[in-house]
Amino acid sequence: MARPRQAATLGWRLVLPLALVVLWVGLSQVLTSPSAKMMLPPPEAVGGAAAQLALTVHPLFGMPPLLVHAAHSLERLALGYLAAIAVAVPLGIAIGYFRGADTYVNFLVQAMRPISPVAWIPLALAWFGVGITTVVFIVFYGAFFPIVANTIAGVRGTSRTYVRAAVASGCGQLRILRRIILPAALPTILTGMRVGLGVGWMSIVAAELVGTQSGLGYLISEARFHLDIESVVVGMLAIGVLGVLSDRGMRWLQTVLVPWQPRA
Amino acid sequence: MAVKVEAVGVGKRYDGRRPSDAIVALRDFTLQIFAGEFLAIVGPSGCGKSTFLNAVAGLERIDEGRLFMDGVPITKAGADRGVCFQDFALFPWMTVRENVEFSLEAQGRPRAERREIARKYIELVQLSRFEDRYPYELSGGMKQRCALARLVAGDPAVLLMDEPLASVDAQTRLILQNEILRIWGENRPTAQRKTVIFVTHSIDEAVFLADRIAVMTSRPGQLKEIVVNPLPRPREERLRGEPTFSRLTMDIWDLIRDAAVKAIET
Ligand SMILES: Nc1ncnc2c1ncn2[C@@H]1O[C@H](COP(=O)(O)OP(=O)(O)O)[C@@H](O)[C@H]1O
Ligand SMILES: [Mg+2]
Numbered sequence A: 001m002a003r004p005r006q007a008a009t010l011g012w013r014l015v016l017p018l019a020l021v022v023l024w025v026g027l028s029q030v031l032t033s034p035s036a037k038m039m040l041p042p043p044e045a046v047g048g049a050a051a052q053l054a055l056t057v058h059p060l061f062g063m064p065p066l067l068v069h070a071a072h073s074l075e076r077l078a079l080g081y082l083a084a085i086a087v088a089v090p091l092g093i094a095i096g097y098f099r100g101a102d103t104y105v106n107f108l109v110q111a112m113r114p115i116s117p118v119a120w121i122p123l124a125l126a127w128f129g130v131g132i133t134t135v136v137f138i139v140f141y142g143a144f145f146p147i148v149a150n151t152i153a154g155v156r157g158t159s160r161t162y163v164r165a166a167v168a169s170g171c172g173q174l175r176i177l178r179r180i181i182l183p184a185a186l187p188t189i190l191t192g193m194r195v196g197l198g199v200g201w202m203s204i205v206a207a208e209l210v211g212t213q214s215g216l217g218y219l220i221s222e223a224r225f226h227l228d229i230e231s232v233v234v235g236m237l238a239i240g241v242l243g244v245l246s247d248r249g250m251r252w253l254q255t256v257l258v259p260w261q262p263r264a
Numbered sequence B: 001m002a003v004k005v006e007a008v009g010v011g012k013r014y015d016g017r018r019p020s021d022a023i024v025a026l027r028d029f030t031l032q033i034f035a036g037e038f039l040a041i042v043g044p045s046g047c048g049k050s051t052f053l054n055a056v057a058g059l060e061r062i063d064e065g066r067l068f069m070d071g072v073p074i075t076k077a078g079a080d081r082g083v084c085f086q087d088f089a090l091f092p093w094m095t096v097r098e099n100v101e102f103s104l105e106a107q108g109r110p111r112a113e114r115r116e117i118a119r120k121y122i123e124l125v126q127l128s129r130f131e132d133r134y135p136y137e138l139s140g141g142m143k144q145r146c147a148l149a150r151l152v153a154g155d156p157a158v159l160l161m162d163e164p165l166a167s168v169d170a171q172t173r174l175i176l177q178n179e180i181l182r183i184w185g186e187n188r189p190t191a192q193r194k195t196v197i198f199v200t201h202s203i204d205e206a207v208f209l210a211d212r213i214a215v216m217t218s219r220p221g222q223l224k225e226i227v228v229n230p231l232p233r234p235r236e237e238r239l240r241g242e243p244t245f246s247r248l249t250m251d252i253w254d255l256i257r258d259a260a261v262k263a264i265e266t
Helices: A002-030 A034-039 A043-055 A065-097 A099-112 A117-128 A132-156 A160-168 A173-211 A216-225 A229-257 B049-057 B096-106 B111-124 B140-153 B170-184 B203-209 B237-241 B243-265
Strands: B003-014 B023-034 B038-042 B064-069 B081-084 B158-162 B195-199 B212-216 B223-228
Touching (some): A043 A065, A065 A229, A117 A173, B038 B203, B049 B158, B096 B140, B203 B237, B212 B243, B237 B243
Parallel strands (some): B038 B212, B081 B158
Antiparallel strands (some): B212 B223
């Protein structure tokens, strides 16, 4: 039962991207002037650039450049994202659970939330200079708020019935936190982590455009500098593919960590 | 007979957002429940039945009067009382076994001991085949049986049940009524039975199960009358067809009809 349906939905999912590719091919047949090619490079040119970036070994790195840049981006993303989880989840639990923490921290959190990670790049460059720390900081900042906000919402949203049932069993505060509130909040926390990962991807590219000498964001900004628009598109596509893969990973994590929910 | 739970002039008010929103749920509520007794509470909806049960559980503070268990004032929840909520309140993230083990876990019992006790009660409610399933995988009746096993696993002396069968279908309900009597200890001598306070909106359920039936007035809830149930034990299915059974049911309905009609209309 499940298999054909999965195959069918996968097929449907590909319809829209394929339609875009067809549109792209069609447009590139019509728009053939040099200036039009700068705005929309033809697919075969992008394919050529992709092959160049992904297959030829870079003399300095000993690896294809696309892989090197992707690996650097992934490393920074992982560092900033894991740090964001490590800080945001405990903080969110504290804010959601203890009234006191709420009064002191929540206001600050809410005030910093609307400040885009990109707005922090100048300050981060001043503090950490050009390099990995700046990028990791920007990813951390971007991923932090969705995670903390969802953790607070998850803890607050824990049904009173469950807490009452636990209290009625003679359960202490700490055990209620560990056995009732955390598992009840976990699906919402994981949703926040998923959103945070997406924001992390957006932040890392922005930060690498100016903050480093490597990574997919750097690849894009370098290619633009050399008017190599095909490589710009290759960089964008690489981010899209990695973004989809990491989101898949998060969804898999959700099904593993939340086995008590019926599969949607 | 020893008094197990005693309420003397209990009053409970819920404060609303404005003073005019305050609701008096219980006023001057006085009732004694004996050790080993199965007491049912019936009354119009909103009359304060759940409020009273939660107060005995130690989940809700009272504003007036006094509430005792074994002669000691009730100040907080404890493992000596177990609560069964209307909507089961099974923890969705725990398997059947973990749910049943939970009150033992809360008491800090060692794992192996928990396992063994839980297995016994899961068997008692015939859920052995489902002990590693999560609540979403269970039918309504199975969920309720799991909630019953969880209720008794911690071996509380007093079982507080708030409309435990309200959300299962009519046939499952009849089966579970017998199961509740078994868990309570109908087949054991009174001294070895648990004490049950059983809130229900179903009068014939109260008559089938209880030794005495406390009938409450509409809000603010007071005790209107206590009806002593003359039906013999063990309660057998055929009793449902006896004239005594239907007469008792009618008598109790007469006591709450006016208030029940009013509760619907307001
Ligand atoms: N937490 C609460 N806050 C405010 N009012 C409540 C609360 N709980 C119950 N009430 C009110 O108190 C009255 C008695 O409620 P309850 O004890 O649940 O009645 P019953 O269980 O007999 O239907 C109802 O009018 C209800 O609306
Ligand atoms: Mg109620």
